[in-house]
């Protein structure tokens with residue numbers, strides 16, 4: 212059975228790291244997260260950030276129902292008639308993030324209860340992992356993936372509750388988030404390349420980013436900035452966000468996105484992982500093999516929101 216453990220006084224970091232290890236042990240992941248990963252490091256002399264390109268072919272299986280059943284990740288005896296479906300989802304799929312659906316579809320998945328930003332969440336091991344200790348943190352309720360003040364407060368709270376060891380990622384609806392009907396975050400202990408970006412060097416990064424530092428008024432500053440960007444074109448403007456730390460102070464990276472420009476021709480989807488400098492390839496080995504600094508720059512240029520002015524000279 213899917214188990215939702217009781218809230219305990221055990222530190223959240225320990226609970227998550229132990230859960231990740233247990234879920235690997237029980238076979239609830241695709242591929243081998245402890246094995247070597249084919250990786251290319253691409254140094255950008257302009258931003259002085261070294262991008263990380265990785266070949267993660269197990270990701271291609273995450274939508275393959277037969278493969279997931281064969282691997283023991285998806286319950287072959289699930290009762291489809293009891294699964295909740297959002298009527299706005301044109302695919303007709305059940306909501307992959309509703310806890311009640313997870314209990315039916317993924318009986319071996321363990322959900323760790325978390326209280327953050329005034330909301331109840333459940334952290335579940337991402338079986339199509341992108342990093343070590345990669346959890347999808349899902350809102351207990353089926354509510355839309357919409358940015359508001361409570362989202363950044365929950366991200367900062369999660370980061371603080373793990374003593375800064377877990378990075379927290381938010382993808383805007385239709386700008387990286389492929390399930391826009393159920394609010395969710397991602398967390399991992401792996402550092403992102405954009406964390407190398409030196410203060411006041413935002414303009415040298417190849418995709419529009421603003422970096423906010425805390426802790427004073429951090430949530431308010433970020434919320435005001437994101438609300439302004441999304442309000443300028445509510446239909447298309449979204450953000451990706453990353454919460455990390457530097458010198459024990461929280462940092463929030465806000466990446467400006469436009470829902471019309473979320474795929475790069477020789478990369479595919481460009482979501483929160485990608486804009487943070489970690490480019491994941493899972494379908495086209497030829498694109499991964501050919502990827503170099505020019506390819507990375509081209510991918511970022513292709514997703515640049517048209518409303519952002521060209522980079523001014525420094």
Ligand SMILES: [Zn+2]
Pocket residue numbers: 306307308309310352353354392393
């Ligand atoms: Zn849902």
